[in-house]
Amino acid sequence: MTPIATDHSAFDAAMLLIEAEGTRILYTGDFRRHGRKAALVDRLMAGPPKGIAALVTEGTNLGQDKPVESEGALEDKFVDLFRRTKGRVFVEWSGQNIDRTVTLTRAAMRTGRILAIDLYTADVLERISEGTRLPRAGHPALKVVITGRLAERYRANGRGEFVARMARHGISAARLATGRHVVMLRGALIPDYAWKGVSPTAEDAYAHSTWRGYLARDSRALDWCRAGGAELAYLHTSGHASAADLRAFAAAVRPGIVVPVHGANWDSEAEGFGPVRRLADGEPLVIG
Template sequence: MKVRIHRGTQQIGGTCIELAAAGDRIALDFGLPLDGDATDTNLVPEIAGDDLRGIVISHPHIDHYGLLHHLSGNTPVVMGAAARRIVQAAAPFTGQPLPLLNGPDLEHGKTIEIGAFRITPYLVDHSAYDAYSFLIEAEGKRIFYSGDFRAHGRKAKLYEHLVANPPKDIDALFMEGSSLSRLESDESFPTEIDLEAEIVAHLKATKGMVMFHTSTQNIDRVVTLYRACKRTGRPLIIDLYAAAILAATENKNIPQSDWPGIHLYLPKLQAIQVKKNEWFPLLKQHSANRIYQEQLKEIGRNAVILFRPLMRPDLDDAGCLDQASYIYSQWAGYLEQGTYASTEAWLKTLGIEMRHIHTSGHASPKDLKRFAEALAPRALIPIHSFATDKYSELFSNVVYRQDGEWWEV
C-alpha cells in the first residue's frame, strides 16, 4: 500500500491523505485549510482519476470536508449517516457548497470494502458529532487514521474502550496532535462535566439574559448548555439553524426544538432567508415552541440564548439585555484572528464583559500518549498539528513525512 499526505504534516486543518493499493485509490478527508478560501482551486489536492474509488470523511468539520465540492459529482463520499445529514442541513444557512454526497454510510465497528481497501470505522469522542477513526487494510498492510478525537467529552467511554481494546499489528498510525501547540505535556483540558458546573455557576450569578456563543454543530456543548439550563430553571432559546442541526442528528437524546424548556426564535436576518428560499416547511416543523421579538423581553431576563452574531440587532431592538452576560465557548484563536471583532465592539458599547468557558475538541498530550502506546504502531506519522517537532519527544517509532511525498507502508 502506498501513501501520500497532500496536506497535514505541518499544520492543523485541510487534511487529505491519499492511499493506493492494487490499482485502486481512496482519500481520507478532503478538508479546507483553516485560513483557506473554499473557491480557491489551488488548494484542491490532485487526486482525480478513474481509479479513485471514494473519499472517506472522518467527521463533519469543514477543515476535513470543505473542498469536496471541487470533486466530480459521481465521486462516492463515505461518511457517517448523521454527519452527512448535519452538513446537508447546515449548507443552506452557511452557503458552504457541497456535491451530492452520495456514498456508503459509516457505522461503528462495521467493516466496509471500497475497491482493494477494507475500512473499519471506530466512533470517537470529538466536538464534531458522528466522528470516526479508521482502520484501513490493503495488500496485507494495516494503517490506522486517528481523525480528530479527545478523551474528555461526553463520549469519553469510546476513547477508553479503544485504548483498552486496540486493533493489533498496526503498520502505520496517522495521529493528530492539535493540542501539542496549546498545552504542555503534563497539562489536561477541562471535561464537559467541568464546563457544565462552571456554566451553572455563571447562570446562577447572572440576573439577566445569558448569551452563550458556541458552534451549534458542537452537539456536546449544546447538551452541556441544555443541562445547565435545566439545573438552573432557565429556558434555552435557539434559532432555526440550531433547530435544523439538532434535528439532523436524529438522536432522541439530543435536545430538540419541541422539547420543554426550549424556545425557537427566528432572527430578522434568518426570516429574510426563510422568505427568499421558501423554507416555510422547515420553519413550520420547528415552530411548536416559537416566540417572537416582543417575548424576548418578557422571558429574556431569565433565559439563555444560543447566540449568533446575526442576532445582535434583534437583541438591541427587544431591549432585553439589562444585566445580561456573554459566554464565549469556542477556540480562542478566532478572537485572536479578529473573527468576532464586531461582536466584541458591540459588547463593549453595552458594557458587557466576555467570559470564556470552553474546552478543546482534541486530546491532551497525556491522552495522545496513552492512545499511541495502546496501538503500538511500527511507525507513527505526525499529522494535523502545528507542533510536529514534539512528537519525537513524546512518542515511540515516530517517522516524519512531507506533504506530497509518496511512500510505501
C-alpha cells in the same frame, strides 16, 4: 475500511481502521478523550486493534495551552455562571458543537432557565437527533428564536415549512429583551436582536465558548456585551485531544510508526510517540 465511533465535539465522528494486503492503518481523524463520549476512546485504548503498521493521527493541541477539561466540568461552570447572573446569559458557541449544545441544555435545566437557540442550530439538531437522546425543538428546556433575516434565508431556499414548524417551538426575539433566558449569540444575530429591543445590561453575562482565536476574526458579540456592561467569561473546552491523551493513545495502539496529519508543533513535541514519520504535502509513503 471499518469506522470506529470516537469522542469529538462534532456529531458521529469516527476513526478509520484501514486494512489492505495484510497491512493495517488506523486513522484517528479529529478526536478527544474529555468529551461526553470519552468512554469510546477508553474502550478502544483498552483493546486496540492489533498489528497497526501506521497510526495516522492528529496533533492539534501539541504545544498548545487550550482548555481540555471535561464537558461535565464545563457544565458545572456554566451552572455557576447561570446561578449568579441575575439577568440573561448570552453564549457564543457553534451550532455544530453538539456536545456544547447538550452541556448548555443540561446547565439550563439545572438552573431553571430556558436555552434559546437559533434556526440553524435547531436545523442541525433536527437532522441528527432522530433515534438519539439529543435535545431538539420541543425539548422543555429549548426554544427556537425566529429571527427575521435567518428565517428569510431559509424561506428563500425552499425551507419555509421548516421555519413554520420551528415557530411552534419558537420564541420571538422581542421576548428576549428581558427575562433570564440563556441566549445563543453570534455577530450575525445582533442586528435582529437589537431591532427587537434586545440589549445587554450590567445584570447580564456573556460567555465565549469557542476557540479564542475566533475572537480575532469576529469580536462583535463580545464587543456588544462589553458595551452593555455584561459580565464577561470564557468557558470552553477543546474539541481535540490533549497532548497527554495523544501520547497515551499512541502508546496504547503501539503502531510501527506515527504519521502526523494535524498540528503545528510536531517537531518539538514528538517525544513520547515512538517513531514519527513526517511527510510533506503530497509525499507518498509505502507501508508494508
